[in-house]
Amino acid sequence: MVRPAPTVVFTPPPTPNGALHVGHVGGPYLRADLYVRLVRLLEDREIRHVSHVDTYQSYVAKKAVEVGAEPDALSREYTRRIRADFDAYALRHDAFGDNRDPDYLRFLREGVQALTDVVTVVEREVPRCEGCGRTQLEAYARSACTGCLHDAYLNVCENCSLPQQVDGALGLLCTQCRTAAGGTTTARFLSFDARAVAAVEDTMRHRHGASRRASALFDRLGPHLALWQFESPYGIAVDDSGLVLNPWVEIFFHHTWCLLQECGVDTRLPFSEAVAELNRRDPDVIYFFGVDNTYYYVFLFTALAQALVIRPMVPSRVKINHFMHLRGAKISSSRGNVVWADELVGTAPVEVLRTRLARSCPEYAPRELADDGPRLSPARPVGVAPAGAGPRELDVVRARLADLVAVDAFSVERLVDVLDKGRERARAVGGDDADAIDGYLAHVCRELQLA
């Protein structure tokens, strides 16, 4: 019997050029983890949290040069540390993809071939640093964003989400040599015309929860080029061109590969047959990610899914979070304004750490890391969740939690508020009613791994 299609929640694969900091943990990862746990607690349906590691990013090569390491060894070491960080914060994945798997790499090559049959790929001359030989794209170069003047790598601006175009970059500098490029080389780009951009906007307009960032992106995004393949000493090559693939295109295909597995599709099938089978299963896909990934998850992935007619890879909903701040500024390891995830491990029980980060979750705007606040659950011991009728306050708590299971309504802020208000009310009413409320809240907190 074919199992019913699950809801699959994807979170962005961390780049293995560093460990996780509290902004990563308290952003998409904790938010998605709490959502999946809540759905599992309250509803009898299959929901899965899936991710992997962003193995093929140029940032890995950049970091390797900076620390004098070999990129592949660096990637494997940070992959190990990232997974340890996930474990330390009880961020549970139901599946964790392996994008080095030879079967997947076969699927990737077939998918890339299928895509080139249906999209326009153009070649462009691009700057190349004569000092280090790096193509001045991705992590190898920075310039002022032509959309907002923010200092941006040559991919997508993290401040306004606009893709950076190779022509007319402002003050382009090699990130390794810190000099302007002297030479040129060739790179390949996907060309999206006005019609393709409009089709994605039309699809995603009501799926991003009125995100100001996504709306602003579509207000300004016109016909543009998105990197397809470029010359790099590190990355994933999918043909004999000698060029590596834009790592975000690889991420799209690895998400798709993971989705096939979650739906029980035979991944040995040829690409087109596997996709047809996935379309028949019709799983629900939700993406949780940070604003800096808005272009990729909202525009690029949808455009690729539409071009390849992989219908489930057009998400039913995206949940976009902002950046966590420390001392009033964005977390930045290069500026030393950072708290690494593993620095807090052991300073308090995991439930307390998760609660602190839940209170800091920057869902709607940048938000400061909260001080170590009060615990949510009652201090006195409580029994198991009461069955049957309880005080009317308990009905309110249950109803509010049930509302949050709808992904549109889900918010960590509201979840924490339900727990806070329930606890306060229990203190006010006292007696058996308080025991009933506290007992239920303790049960919820146990399942959600909150304090």
Ligand SMILES: [Zn+2]
């Ligand atoms: Zn250079």
Ligand SMILES: [Zn+2]
């Ligand atoms: Zn910008």
